[in-house]
Amino acid sequence: MSNAFLQISNAEKISREAIPHLSFDQFQSQALDMVTNGGKIVHYFAYPDKESLKLLAVLRTDKLFVAGCDVPDVYPSLTKTCEPFHLFEREIAEQFGIRPQGHPWLKMVRYHPNYTEGAADVFGNDYSQDIPGNYPYYQVAGEEIHEVAVGPVHAGVIEPGHFRFNCIGERVLHLEIQLGYQHRGIEKQLLAVPAKRLPIIGENIAGDTTIGHSLCMAQNLEALTGVQTDQGARVIRTIALELERLANHIGDLGALSGDVAFLPPANYFGRIRGDFLNLSLLICGNRFGKGLVRPGGVRFSLSDDIRKVLNERLAELRPEVTHVLELLFNAVTVRARFEGCGAVSHEDADHLGLVGPAGRASGMAYDVRRCFPTEHYPYMGIPENKKATGDVYARARVRYDEILQSLQIVESLAAIPVETRCVSEGMTYDLPASSFSVALNEAWRGEVSHAVLTDENGKILRYKIKDPSFHNWNGLAMSLRDTGISDFPLNNKSFNLSYCGFDL
């Protein structure tokens, strides 16, 4: 593809001068060209550079590309012709007060005042007032149409968000998802905090994806500072990421089982999930892996006694996991409820740029571990694991396959002794001036990515976080179209997306 975008590698330091700076028109047409030809957006965000505002896009085909441009206060929306830009343009409008002219559905993402001092709010909001919910929701008109509104406080012990269903009888015509309730201002906060706080905030972006997010942060800081990790640390990080995948996939299959009222696997998986969380605790003292990954490596080694317990537990768990998986997937009543429920077509998934298990269930083979491998993944074969049907069954089945694959990965890595030198505390990060790095990892929900830009003094100028849920929430909305509203919990759990990872 002849393109002015620069080809880059995953977690590689580049000088900001090396990033092609295009004219706005050229930038837009080239980005549009790549995305309409099957490329996907990894990042598309704005940042202030001295007096001006700039845009930066990281796109992927089978390679990674980056380019930037100056941004006018108002620009013609790309979403009009190319849907994948939809949420990114809304985010840019909210964060920097830049209006994408002609955007078909310009609404708030997280309800916060924009970052540019003095810039008018694109949505006309007064942020001294309570904003969430003060917004004209998408409406469907007609005699038998009714709305169902849920949240932000949901019925269970789960994160807050607001769902608005437009229904005709039991049938859902459209689901509008409004998030932003968990907004903590993380991206902005990361610019101002001392270095010692960075990893702590990084691992608390989304607790169930602690390893995924903290890996991205660590890899970027390592790339920028040139600090090398040793092989042992890379193996331990890989084990930790796979344990995170196991715990979450197993928990979700249990929840799916509960939602179709097949309670034995729901209870067994609920308990087994805890056993995998405890394996993370075994390694690093925290069930979610907090405190393990730091720039430069890991804080805990896999000593022989720890490895012994790990291997013993895995040997105990494997038959239990396999038997409960069989119990769940062999039950015809379960298959009858999973199959054909909430299907997202390959075409829709491709348009929306779905990632992770949700994308693979709709036939998108993409897996960061295979396409842009980091840590120990370059030395492993990650099988292509896609399904054709895009329904709840496919999303559950992808999890099934990945559970067995991850078990095998952890077993094989835990079997070999590795030495690592644990990172010392109180590390300071002297970041280089005017540099850029982007890191991608396959967390359990899919592609998680962080991008860092530093200014001419080596201070973080822009820290951009993207959880896979940012791509996938619209997939959930699509899956609900034309289904019974009572299928919502099942569909919701088959995606199990992050609210806090999205809200930031």
Added chain:
Amino acid sequence: MLSVLKNRFEQGYRTNRYPEEKVKVFPRYRGRPVIQDNISEETLKTCAESCPQDAIDVQNQKIDIGRCVFCGTCENISNGQIKFTNDYEIATAERADLITSGDLPALAEHAKQHFKKLFGRSLQLRQVSAAGCNACEADLNVLATPFFDLARFGINFVASPRHADGIVVTGPISRNMKTALLQTYEATPTPKVVIAVGSCTISGGPFIGSPEITEGLDKILPVDLFIPGCPPHPMTNLHALLSFFK
């Protein structure tokens, strides 16, 4: 049917015998921290400077476990002069008691006796997730799994505040969740309890300093029970609920 029975047999009985028998956790678990009496001021100072949460008070030799995220940095640099023990029974009835050198008052004695009378046999709780990282929610959810089986103590999480005896709050209460939280509190009939779970809710946690959050639930609602941790271990939650209400 046979496979259901076979699995049932394989799974066996998994519920723990807490509080009669203590549950053991893996040695690397970081529970209640203890500051050694003979720690030098210099070491403590280095710890305080390296603490990502600024949770260490050098002058009084104390650590605020409502602010601490139990990362273990101070343990590593003090060569164990600050030590995170395996003790997970760390909840308190007063915010001030969380600022400690290692000792915590016995929660059962500080529990309000009228709460025990009111809620001791049946306690229904409404959980409000208010902008954390979802780890606290996850470790509250596991209380319903067979190992912990919270329901055997007559404690349940319910869907409506109207059916609840109190609320359990997690997360640092974002600006965008404040109204929903206060409305849930209002909707809960009195007498009611308020339980703060996790360092975010108690102090703002990792997000301290962000203008988008509240630094401490006790600044907006009267809190009866503080359960520290990032997130609190499920056993910490279980201990707190049982000691305070049973």
